[in-house]
Amino acid sequence: MDYLKETPSQTAGPYVHIGLAPRAAGFDIFKQELGWDIAGPNAKGERIRVEGCVYDGTGAPIKDVLIEAWQANADGHYAHPEDGRGVEAGFRGWGRVITDFDTGFWGFDTIKPGATPGRNGTTQAPHINLWIVARGINLGLNTRMYFDDCDNSTDPVLNLIEQTHRRQTLIATRSEGDKGVTYRFDIRIQGPDETVFLDI
Amino acid sequence: MKPAEYYMRDRLHHPPAKSENYKTSITRSPQYALLSLEQSLSEITGPVFSHNDIDPLDNDLLKNYGHGGDPVGERIIVHGRVLDENDRPVPNTLVEIWQANAGGRYRHKKDTYLAPIDPNFGGCGRTMTDADGYYYFRTVKPGAYPWRNWVNNWRPAHIHFSIFGAGFAQRLITQLYFEGDPLIAECPIMQTVPDAEAIEQLVAKLDMNASVPLDSIAYRFDIVLRGRRSTLFENRLEGN
Numbered sequence: 001m002d003y004l005k006e007t008p009s010q011t012a013g014p015y016v017h018i019g020l021a022p023r024a025a026g027f028d029i030f031k032q033e034l035g036w037d038i039a040g041p042n043a044k045g046e047r048i049r050v051e052g053c054v055y056d057g058t059g060a061p062i063k064d065v066l067i068e069a070w071q072a073n074a075d076g077h078y079a080h081p082e083d084g085r086g087v088e089a090g091f092r093g094w095g096r097v098i099t100d101f102d103t104g105f106w107g108f109d110t111i112k113p114g115a116t117p118g119r120n121g122t123t124q125a126p127h128i129n130l131w132i133v134a135r136g137i138n139l140g141l142n143t144r145m146y147f148d149d150c151d152n153s154t155d156p157v158l159n160l161i162e163q164t165h166r167r168q169t170l171i172a173t174r175s176e177g178d179k180g181v182t183y184r185f186d187i188r189i190q191g192p193d194e195t196v197f198l199d200i
Numbered sequence: 201m202k203p204a205e206y207y208m209r210d211r212l213h214h215p216p217a218k219s220e221n222y223k224t225s226i227t228r229s230p231q232y233a234l235l236s237l238e239q240s241l242s243e244i245t246g247p248v249f250s251h252n253d254i255d256p257l258d259n260d261l262l263k264n265y266g267h268g269g270d271p272v273g274e275r276i277i278v279h280g281r282v283l284d285e286n287d288r289p290v291p292n293t294l295v296e297i298w299q300a301n302a303g304g305r306y307r308h309k310k311d312t313y314l315a316p317i318d319p320n321f322g323g324c325g326r327t328m329t330d331a332d333g334y335y336y337f338r339t340v341k342p343g344a345y346p347w348r349n350w351v352n353n354w355r356p357a358h359i360h361f362s363i364f365g366a367g368f369a370q371r372l373i374t375q376l377y378f379e380g381d382p383l384i385a386e387c388p389i390m391q392t393v394p395d396a397e398a399i400e401q402l403v404a405k406l407d408m409n410a411s412v413p414l415d416s417i418a419y420r421f422d423i424v425l426r427g428r429r430s431t432l433f434e435n436r437l438e439g440n
Contacts, residue, residue, distance in 0.1 A: 002287075003207075003285045003286065003287075003427060004283060004284070004286075004424045004427075005210065005397075005401065005424060006210065006213060006214075006285060006372075006425065006426055007372065007374050007401050007402070007423050007424045007425070008213055008214050008215065008374065008393045008398045008399075008401060008402060009214045009215060009372060009373060009374055010215070010360075010373065010374045010375040010389065010390075010393070010402065011222075011225075011373075011375075011389060011392075012360065012362075012373045013360060013375075013389075014308075014310065015306045015308045015310070015311065015360075016360070018298040018299075018306055018307060018308050018323050018324050019297060019323075019324045019326075019362060022322070022324055025306075025308040025309060026307070026309035027265075027307055027322060029264060029265050029322045029324060030254070030255070030258060030326075031255055032253070034249075034253060034294075056227040056228050057226070057227035057228070057229075058227050062228065064310075068371070070242070070245075070246060070247065070368045072241075072242075078241055078242075078245040079247075080245035080246060080247075081248070082244060082245055082366075082367075083241055092248075093247065101309075116240070116241055117240065117241055119238055119239075124240060124242065127242070129242050129243070129368055131368070131371055133373055134228065135224050135228075136222070136223075136225045136227070136228035136229075137217070137225070137228050137229075138215035138216065138217055138222070138225055138229075139211075139214045139217065140371060140372070140373060141230065142368075144242075157235075157237060160235060160237070161235060166232075189227075189230060190227060190229065190230060190231055191231075194230055194231060194232050195230075196235050197230050197232075197234050197235070198234060198235050198236075198237050199211070199234035199236045199237065200206075200209075200237050200239060200368075200369045
C-alpha cells in the first residue's frame with residue numbers, strides 16, 4: 001500500500017522556549033502566548049495546582065523541559081469535536097509549562113478532570129495526559145498523571161502495567177495548604193523508579 | 201463516517217531514545233519498554249486552535265520582531281504542506297517554528313555563543329495551515345553554530361518545527377535542514393535518525409519557483425503526521 005511515512009522526530013533542543021514560550025527565553029514577541037490557561041475562569045470543578053520536577057538518569061532535575069498537558073473537564077469531556085459532548089465556554093483542556101531554569105521545578109493551575117470513556121465500554125479514572133520534550137529527548141514522551149484520592153483500581157491503563165509497583169509512578173500525591181489543593185507529580189525519565197511512558 | 205484512531209507509530213523510523221553519539225540523550229532516555237496503549241478519547245482528541253490565537257504577522261520573522269530595521273541575513277521563504285500518512289491535508293493546525301539568527305545565535309538567555317544577537321530578529325514564528333494543509337513563513341536562513349557534544353560539533357543550519365495535528369497522538373517536534381549543507385552528514389543530532397530515507401524527509405529542498413525574484417529564495421518542506429483509520433472505533437473495533 002502507498003502510505004506516506006511520518007516525519008521523523010528531532011529533539012526540541014535546549015532553546016525550545018524561543019518558539020513555544022518566548023517570555024521564558026527572555027523576550028516578548030507575541031501579543032499572547034499559548035497554553036498558560038488550561039481551564040479558563042468559567043470552568044466547573046475543583047481548582048487544583050499540579051507541581052513537580054523531571055529527573056534524569058543521574059537523579060538531577062532537568063531544567064529545560066517543556067511539558068504539555070491535555071485533559072478533560074470536570075464532566076470528563078474533552079474540548080474537541082470528536083468528543084462531541086461539549087464543554088463549558090472557555091474550557092480548553094490544553095496547557096504548556098516550562099521548568100524553572102535554576103531549580104527545574106514546574107507547575108500549572110487547572111481543574112480536576114472527571115472520568116473519561118475508555119475502550120469497549122470501560123471507564124478511565126480521572127487523569128491528565130502529559131507530553132514531555134527537552135534537549136536529549138529524541139521523541140516526545142507521553143505519560144499520564146492520575147490522582148491519589150480517586151479510585152484508580154479499575155482504570156484500564158493502570159491495570160495494563162504488568163509490574164504492579166510501577167503503577168504508582170503515574171499517581172500524583174494530594175496536599176492542601178495555603179495555596180489550595182496541590183498535587184505533586186515527579187517524573188523520572190530513567191532509573192529504577194522510571195515513570196511509565198506510553199506508546200500511544 | 202468520523203475518522204478514528206491513529207496508525208501505530210513506526211518507531212524504527214524515528215530516532216531511538218538513546219543515541220550514544222548525542223550525549224545528552226544518554227541520561228534522558230527511558231530504559232524500560234513503553235506501555236503500548238490502544239487509543240481512547242484521551243489520545244484521539246487534542247487541543248483546537250483558531251486564528252484568534254495568533255496574529256497575521258506571526259509567520260513573518262522578517263517583521264515580527266523588527267526594532268526599526270530588517271534582520272541581517274539571507275531572506276528565505278519556508279513553505280509546504282502538512283499531510284498525514286494517508287496523503288490527506290491536515291487543515292487549520294498550528295505550526296510553530298524557532299531558530300537561530302543568521303550568525304547562529306539564539307535570542308535566549310542561555311545561549312552564550314560568540315556570534316552577535318540581531319536587534320531585529322526574534323527567531324520564532326507561528327501560523328495555522330489553511331484548508332489544504334498549506335503553510336508558509338518568511339525568515340532569514342539561520343547560521344550554523346558550535347555546541348558542546350564532542351568538542352568540535354557544529355549544528356547544521358536548521359529550523360525547529362512544532363506541529364499539533366488533530367489529536368494528541370499526532371503531536372510532533374522536528375527540525376528542518378537545508379539541501380546541500382555539508383554539516384548535515386556530520387551532525388550527531390541528525391544522525392539520531394536511523395536511515396537515509398528518514399533523513400531525506402528532514403531536508404528542505406530549494407524551490408526556485410516559489411522564490412520571489414530580487415527578494416527571497418524559497419525552500420519547500422512538507423511535513424507528514426500520523427495517518428488514521430476512517431472508522432470510529434466504538435462502532436467498529438476491528439478498524440478498516
